[in-house]
Amino acid sequence: MSTANAEVVTAPVRGPAQLTPGYFAGVMGTGIVSIGAQLTGHVALASVLFVLALAFYAVLIALNIWRIASYRKRVVDDLHDPTRAFGFFTFIAATNVVSAMFVGIGLELPAAVLLAAAIAAWVVMGYSIPWLAVLSNPRRPILEAANGTWFIWVVASQSIAVVAAGIEPLYPEARQWLAIIAVTTWSMGVMLYAMCGLLLLFRLIMYRLEPQQLDPPYWITMGAMAITVVAGARIVEMDDAPMIDVTRALIAGLSVIFWAFATWLIPALLAAGVWRHVVKRVPFRYQPTLWSFVFPMGMYAAASIYLGRANRLPVVEAVGEIWFWAALLAWSITAVGMMFDIGGRLSAWRNTRATG
DSSP: OOHHHHHHHHSOOBTBTTOOGGGGHHHHHHHHHHHHHHHTTOHHHHHHHHHHHHHHHHHHHHHHHHHHHHOHHHHHHHHTOTTTGGGGHHHHHHHHHHHHHHHHTTOHHHHHHHHHHHHHHHHHHHHHHHIIIIITOOOSSGGGGOOGGGGHHHHHHHHHHHHHHHHGGGOGGGHHHHHHHHHHHHHHHHHHHHHHHHHHHHHHHHSOOOGGGOOGGGGHHHHHHHHHHHHHHHHHTSOOOHHHHTTHHHHHHHHHHHHHHHHHHHHHHHHHHHIIIIISOOOOOOOGGGHHHHHHHHHHHHHHHHHHHHTTOHHHHHHHHHHHHHHHHHHHHHHHHHHHHHHHHHHHHHHHHHHO
8 A cells, every 4th residue: 555545544534635536436336336236126225325326426526626625735746646646537437437327217417417527527637647647757767656546547438438328328319429439438448458557567577566555446457347348338239320330349349358358357356465465464444445446346247247238148147246246245345444434533533622
């Protein structure tokens, strides 16, 4: 775990000043588990998680506005920190997860507004964050700072493709543009995954990885692949359009390959967790980055279900339905941990005020 993340975990509550940029992963995790519950027929559970995700999203929006207004230097520092800056992309992914939930219940207007906001943020962040955090950063060698959060850039791109493809039945008159957006962002996500994967591979080869650094965001390597599968499956299901017609077969085939690769990554990531917590005895406790573990779990379940249904692969769909319960367990443990963490921070804050 990086020094910055350690500060977030151990510091007492001091308003939004120490809010980590990647906390929107909590909305992503809650939202995707809600979608998984909907896909597996657990409507009541999906509704509860839907409300929690919306509340989580609204609270984080308010806290981030407060943080930008009152602690601008901390925000700027985060934008220039290559170990934290890519966490800002969780805002885009979370916005699209909420948009996808609105699509699922047929609320096209809020879904479209959120998609438009996510696209605008994707354009701005997609150029500014890599420049501020990496290219213009005087820190060298910068490769040592590469970590799993860099793959959130991929997740943000693919989340736009998911919603653009999913919202198409609600806006048939915009089919041509939605097809272009979906295929373009899906393709960009694939290219970005290859780039981030190579950079992370070089980092692992060239620099020693300490067990404290092997934190939950490394699971995003799998989550980014899983959301690529979901986006591909949704694109395959889109109605005919020139952009879809020329790519449908390619995207369908690649989606199966990407699902297989995501599946292959799971044992490796589980082994890394055993090495970190059992062999190296790094304490397992709640930290905001744990939400970066929940989201890939839920996304793999959704990816398996979507892919199985889109390509008529019942075994893959069954895997997703079983994996959903693992994702729900991960969400439950993380949510309880967050509640205890917030309670502990509030208690420490009250004690500080009482003795001060």
